[in-house]
Amino acid sequence: MAGGIKKFVVGSFDDEKVLFPAVKNVRKAGYKIHDVYTPFPVHGLDHAMGIRETSLHTAGFIYAITGTTTALTFMSWVFTKDWPLNIGGKPNFALPAWIPITFELTVLFSAVGMVLTFCYLCNLAPFVKKHHFHPRATDDLFVMAIECTDKTNDAEVQAFLQSAGAQEINVQVAETGWWIGRYHKEQKLYKEEKGY
């Protein structure tokens, strides 16, 4: 596995109100948050974690214009070069009639492309088992996984999480990914910001 095996200190929180300051303090202390697993989307958490904005929408735009170009080039080739037909006396290059199909292909390309990209970014694929840090992350716990390096003193991290209000804390060893050049979540350095 390309990602390799890493050690994580995992802390579980049962309240958003505790989680947000904890995320802030962990980042402030200079630890690297691998990820926070929540049972539902938490507004503003991505911002609190300092994750850079996703590029998924840029990818979506590129897929979309690929779809547009594919549809237009294919249809114009078929109807003007390969097999021109007289349909109701319309010109062979019948742009208005092609717009619905162009639109459909634009949507199709961007939808399928974005789903596949999303799976890739999240390391999801059929038959690939992902490590679960805590089964209750899909139910009622917010689970924060902190990545350790060789130099990290995990006892210290555990104590730190304890003081930050975590309910359960343990150390786990897990595969981090399955794909070459896997998606590394960058974490911006902590700085005080207004409004969060």
Place this chain on the structure above:
Amino acid sequence: MDHQFQLPGSYKKWTYGLIGAGVLALLYGFIMFNPFAHAGHGENVNSTRFWAVLLQNSVFFLLVVNAAMFFICVTTMAMAGWVVAFRRVSEAISSVVPILGVITFVILMSIVFGHRTDIYHWLDKEAVAGDHILNGKKGFLNPMFYSIFSFLTIFLWWFLGKKMRSLSLESDKKGHMDYETGKKWIWNNTVWASLYCVVFTLTVASTIPWLWIMSIDAHWYSTMFSWYTFASTFVSGMSLIALFVIYLKNRGQLEYVTEEHLHDLGKFMFAFSVFWTYLWFSQYMLIWYSNQPEETKYFIERIGTAEKAGPYKGIFFFNLIINFLAPLLILMKKGSKRNWTLVTVMAVLIIFGHWIDFFQMVMPGTLHEHFELMPFEFGVACLFVGLIMWGTGRYLTKNPMLPKHHPFLKESMIHHT
């Protein structure tokens, strides 16, 4: 917090400047264009131009300010909380409806009872009698129905909008609402909002654009026309709200409006630009595809045929570029919808674009190839813009900028997209 907003001098200067320019343009038209000349058969082009321009501007701007009330009512019915922070701005814009309503009504009545057959062909009784299609539409297109229905429509817009505004203003006097009072007040709002929406659907989204604008091309009809007009005015209305919100924010007002609210306004501008294009294209494509002579006539008058380009070809496609391509490509990114400057530019562009859209709805059927896009046309537009600024400013200086006892205010303050 409680101090009343005062209009800055520059705002007043612009307001009176625009109204002054508009009045000058109107006077110029009144003297030079001989507006009461006999409609005839195209010999008094200038007189036709005078009424066509007034019709285009009054109907467009009336529908735009009316869209602000529609926005309030729709968000009320949807129990949306995020709009509360700038709700008074849309209320202020909608308070111009009675002013523009009266002006529009006077213009429409002058056209109908001034027997302007050059604007509305169906006013010509002899022509109608010998015309199979127009004879069939006689029940709908006659001066009596036209004037009564227009009057009722404008009256109901004013009345229900007034009710919505006074409900909102009442909440300021009520003081803090507890759960039960708040619930009752919201319910009250919802009832009036739904009544407004029913009236809106039966007028703006169906009959009124048919009656006021589509009947210029009396033989032609398109069931999609009203939706297309509605989309045009709604997206302009959203742009107008965004413009006022940005202006007031720059003046240190609207303390709870953040980038998040701007983002959602930008989304409305983006989404309804696409919606407008969808309807524009659906109307165009179906007519192009089925190729019925009585339907294609509408587009041949505008863009012409493959052999001979029509007089409106440039405007027609320019319209598509600024109302579709520009909003689509520029407002697509999250960053641009959160950029105050860019949203301002786009809002102005969208309002101008839809004004042009209305221009090419009205002019081809009335002026044919004799249309002009000169200071007179822009001057009349200035008059209406000035009136909107005046009415909106008046409402904002008379009433508190924030409905501070609105039960959803907190939701608006912490709004996060």
